[in-house]
Amino acid sequence: MSIRLYNSLTGQKETFAPIEPGVVRMYSCGPTVYNYFHIGNARAFVVFDIVRRYLRYRGYSVKFVQNFTDVDDKLIKRAHEQGTTVEDVATSYIEAYYDDARELGIEPADVHPRVTETMGDIIEFIQALVDSGYAYVADGDVLFDTPKFSSYGKLSKQSLNDLEVGSRVEMTERKRHSTDFTLWKAVKPGEPSWNSPWGQGRPGWHIECSAMIHKHLGDHIDIHGGGHDLLFPHHENEIAQSESVLGAPLAKYFMHNGYININNEKMSKSLGNSVFVRELAQQYDPRALRLFLLSAHYRSPINYSAEVMAQMTSALRRLDACHESLADRLGETYLPEGESIDLKAWEDRFLEAMDDDINTGDAMGVVFDFVRDANVYSHQQEISKAGLRSWLGKLRDWLDLFGLAQVEQPLLEEQVVRLIEERTAARKARDFARADAIRAELSEMGFQLEDTPKGVRWWRERSWRER
RNA sequence: GGCGCCAUAGCCAAGUGGUAAGGCCAGGGUCUGCAAAACCCUCAUUCCCCGGUUCGAAUCCGGGUGGCGCCUCCA
Incomplete structure (x- = not known):
């Protein structure tokens, strides 16, 4: 090839x-x-x-x-x-x-x-x-x-x-x-x-x-x-x-x-509709923009809109969630070592897409197909460390290549940590009204919570880098 | 006037001769305190229109229609 x-x-x-x-x-x-x-x-x-x-x-x-x-x-x-x-x-x-x-x-x-x-x-x-x-x-x-x-x-x-x-x-x-x-x-x-x-x-x-x-x-x-x-x-x-x-x-x-339009209009100084990466990072995870830019073939014109950014934010979350699930399970203590899984067929599909004039849109299709299968695997009972490593390794290779790997999250502010702990305690006490109120409050602050068997998982939509 | 590009579902998008990937959204289900996530099912008999070539076309050819870029600083 x-x-x-x-x-x-x-x-x-x-x-x-x-x-x-x-x-x-x-x-x-x-x-x-x-x-x-x-x-x-x-x-x-x-x-x-x-x-x-x-x-x-x-x-x-x-x-x-x-x-x-x-x-x-x-x-x-x-x-x-x-x-x-x-x-x-x-x-x-x-x-x-x-x-x-x-x-x-x-x-x-x-x-x-x-x-x-x-x-x-x-x-x-x-x-x-x-x-x-x-x-x-x-x-x-x-x-x-x-x-x-x-x-x-x-x-x-x-x-x-x-x-x-x-x-x-x-x-x-x-x-x-x-x-x-x-x-x-x-x-x-x-x-x-x-x-x-x-x-x-x-x-x-x-x-x-x-x-x-x-x-x-x-x-x-x-x-x-x-x-x-x-x-x-x-x-x-x-x-x-x-x-x-x-x-x-x-x-x-x-x-x-190709060019990028904003809400179907050419971006230009005279229209005053330029969107700067600096501003956008206040609203979205910058990786969502990167995903948007990779979602279409590089030569096609693309159109930027809030709707598309929302779609990309969801799609990005899907990638992150898959990665987190695989990594979480790999952290489980009693899994057998097992054997690695041959994912060459996936890699071949991926390379075929990318080899064709860097067709990132096609390649993303392969990645999302892969994510579905990886999720199925990571939610099974009978899995092994080596198996998880195979899926996780491949996903990481691709996310690294695309520059979409999750950046290390800084420590949470004390206030947020406290709220999360408070909610966990409320849930344990079956005070669900209180728990839901805290969840809503955190959501306002930009933190989305997910309750998993292994505890609370959280993520943010926006960039958290101080500017 | 010259050169060139594009038109696929509600939104985004891959697919350049073999019978429509994928993502988002939506509906149903499993799971969950409820959510979320995840998984399963459903979601284009059809690819701007009209002709043609072909056993077969979203894909090739001709003609329309609609949109866009460059020819000026510009990613």
């Missing part, structure tokens, strides 16, 4: 074969750190986090790089608004990125380069483009000369002419061609700038990715990812920059995740 991935470059699913056997080099476009990230950003991060985890799960050694764009117009604007520096804005939102990403189970990349740390490489890259005649200098700006790159448009499958006709970009006097794009921007008053052979200025948006990939991953990488909206012009321009000067194809596979 081998992994098949949909390649935006060819518009087809292709058998995945990395350039160097066993090793995968991948890059995905990270956030511009001028704000907290919203659930649309989260989708891209989660999708490529899963791609990376799955490749590792399948035995590849993966080097993954994701950038932080820490200088650009939006950051400059933000810094002015807040009366602070671009650097401070960037630093604080990078910190926020790591916090929110951790909540969502997104692992840090192997390298998270910042534009400001890559300036020398960016300037060298631009210089190479100028030297080889693919870029031209105009009044302190440096622009990429798109017609010079003969395969321009190969990713978006647009001809230069089509792009020209449909272009809504105003032709500026500096541009020779409307599709030409900026590699280096001459400084304007009040903006951060760096010294370069073309004067003070800062890099254009696209060049950072080309330079970072070249610096951290080499001339030809395996997978390049990002949101579908980055396909054009961003990735198209990266291809032009990198391939014109380096020769080698930038990436063997381009992967693009």
Whole structure:
């Protein structure tokens, strides 16, 4: 069995074969750190986090790089608004990125380069483009000369002419061609700038990715990812920059995740309907968002709504409950050691789903089928420790892969512990009115209780991390 | 104008030629002090519409209809 991935470059699913056997080099476009990230950003991060985890799960050694764009117009604007520096804005939102990403189970990349740390490489890259005649200098700006790159448009499958006709970009006097794009921007008053052979200025948006990939991953990488909206012009321009000067194809596979809508509307600043991961974690377990993002295929557009989040919260609880039941029974003292159970057929089904272009929706179907059988097993009388370990181990493997494993719960507040104890005592005394009143009170506080033969079990719907 | 995507139950969603996975919700049952959880049963003769190909189509082809994305900063 081998992994098949949909390649935006060819518009087809292709058998995945990395350039160097066993090793995968991948890059995905990270956030511009001028704000907290919203659930649309989260989708891209989660999708490529899963791609990376799955490749590792399948035995590849993966080097993954994701950038932080820490200088650009939006950051400059933000810094002015807040009366602070671009650097401070960037630093604080990078910190926020790591916090929110951790909540969502997104692992840090192997390298998270910042534009400001890559300036020398960016300037060298631009210089190479100028030297080889693919870029031209105009009044302190440096622009990429798109017609010079003969395969321009190969990713978006647009001809230069089509792009020209449909272009809504105003032709500026500096541009020779409307599709030409900026590699280096001459400084304007009040903006951060760096010294370069073309004067003070800062890099254009696209060049950072080309330079970072070249610096951290080499001339030809395996997978390049990002949101579908980055396909054009961003990735198209990266291809032009990198391939014109380096020769080698930038990436063997381009992967693009679909968009996310909010209540069937596009999420946008003008509609004011952006949902930030930070806010959402107040209301739901962040893993419910992750589950939502994995419930559909990564290329499909998905719609966020309170209803769907409620569904995901229930589904997540089902996964957790299964895990808890298995773990609880494993803790029983008098179970026989027994023999392990062969679950290869389950693993095969799971791999088959995931191998098919990371079909997480299909794979979740397998997981829930598995959960049903695991529940049946864990509720039987005649079970063994080894058997429980088999089911539990497999479930853990999958939940870890999906980044949905339950995070360790911090100790309960004293007040909650007391209430739970009080309720247990009331139940023992058969004062059920009192017991039910306490249960309702705890429910108000966000704690759901379940009475099991082995005592009370509780869980929370919301994230309990202090913010 | 160019390039591209989507349409499966109340909601979400997998399924690209062999007779509709899974989750949520809902109803019935077992269990429970009651709940919850768990399990069992029920819940699309049908996949936007119309043609066509085929022994056979949700799946392929043609034509509609409806929705969406990119071509401008954007995940």
